[in-house]
Amino acid sequence: MTHQILVTGGAGYIGSHVVRQLGEAGYDVVVYDNCSTGVAIAVLSGKLVVGDLADIESLYRTFAKNKFAAVLHFAASTVVAESVAQPLDYYANNTRNTLNLLRCCQTFGVKKLVFSSTAAVYGSPEESPVSESFPTIPINPYGRSKLMSEWMIQDYGLASELQYIILRYFNVAGADPAMRIGQFTPNATHLIKVACEAALGKRPSLSIFGTDFPTADGTGIRDYIHVEDLATAHIDALRYLQTGGKSRVLNCGYGHGYSVRQVIAKVKEFSGVDFPVIEAPRRLGDPACVVAASDEIRKLLGWKPQYDRLDEIVETALEWEKKLNHTKSSFKE
Structure with a gap:
């Protein structure tokens, strides 16, 4: 006990x-x-x-x-x-x-x-x-x-x-690499899940909320x-x-970020689908850039990330969405 x-x-x-x-x-x-x-x-x-x-x-x-x-x-x-x-x-x-x-x-x-x-x-x-x-x-x-x-x-x-x-x-x-679990939630707002859904035809398009942020490509960095x-x-x-x-x-966090455009490009690369992207105004309350300083957690807890690559995050997220596509069960929101 x-x-x-x-x-x-x-x-x-x-x-x-x-x-x-x-x-x-x-x-x-x-x-x-x-x-x-x-x-x-x-x-x-x-x-x-x-x-x-x-x-x-x-x-x-x-x-x-x-x-x-x-x-x-x-x-x-x-x-x-x-x-x-x-x-x-x-x-x-x-x-x-x-x-x-x-x-x-x-x-x-x-x-x-x-x-x-x-x-x-x-x-x-x-x-x-x-x-x-x-x-x-x-x-x-x-x-x-x-x-x-x-x-x-x-x-x-x-x-x-x-x-x-x-x-x-x-x-x-991302999702469990063994594909046992992932993000079930319908009507998700997380960029990577939404982009994967757009790539698989679950959504007609993806919207970028804000292209005028003070960042290299004008989109938010996370x-x-x-x-x-x-x-x-x-x-x-x-x-x-x-x-x-x-x-x-x-x-x-990992201590480095990617812009919305970079994430979209990666999902398009892995899915092979050039899904429609709509540029929309900023959402209320969205900051331009938020990246973690992660020295403390690594030092104090001995935390050693194993999946610190956008490729791996996007790949597992996309595979999970494909699995959900092939599963006919409906999941409660």
Whole structure:
């Protein structure tokens, strides 16, 4: 029981890859997910409890029935444009529900937490790469809701024995190279998935939102990290905490970026399809360039990425979309 781990949002895209790696590493996993964006078939290890973090009674029952050594918290809403349109929903799901989870950790004495945060907490940084010491000035409700969660975790850590790792993700893409799981979510907004869908005819075209950014080709630059490497970072973070590691906030990216046009060109190259691309105005809340300084996570956790190539990210993402094309099952959004 000492290795029993609770994973909130473990049926989702990133969470499911972490759950699979936890199972492979010998951990006893309980996944808590409302399956609003995740899917049950993506949970390849442990036990799935279908529940919402807003449902305090269900959450307490889950803690009471088990003895968790640590919590990995992924459950959140993550679409920037949606957060601008529906800010209260984001503060409810991301911030209030993190508070609910922390209350349970307090009640049941859970002292290890790995939190899924985001580079959106930095807003539009004036320099790149972005280090953990940069000011946190988020420019949209998604980033603010996550930063508020970080503050709660940090404040509770100061007032208790909780030790935590907060991982600030950059742009996650790709799929399990063995094609067991990937990103199921329909109506996705992530560039690489959308581009792969366009290449396979699932979408009539792809839109570039903003061609007048102050970058070399006018399109936004992002640090794309393979989901397998991101999952490994969580296992590394958990082991670090379990061996007495102190609380830290760490960026999780590769330290270099690619523009929207570069990504599109790579998807066209791998798919062999010259799909239509539409140039559209910028979206509200999109920064020009966000690339991670990743020295700290490599040094502290010993994290060693295995898929740090745009080719590999795009190739696995494209193969996953092909698999979904050949699977006639419909997946719940």
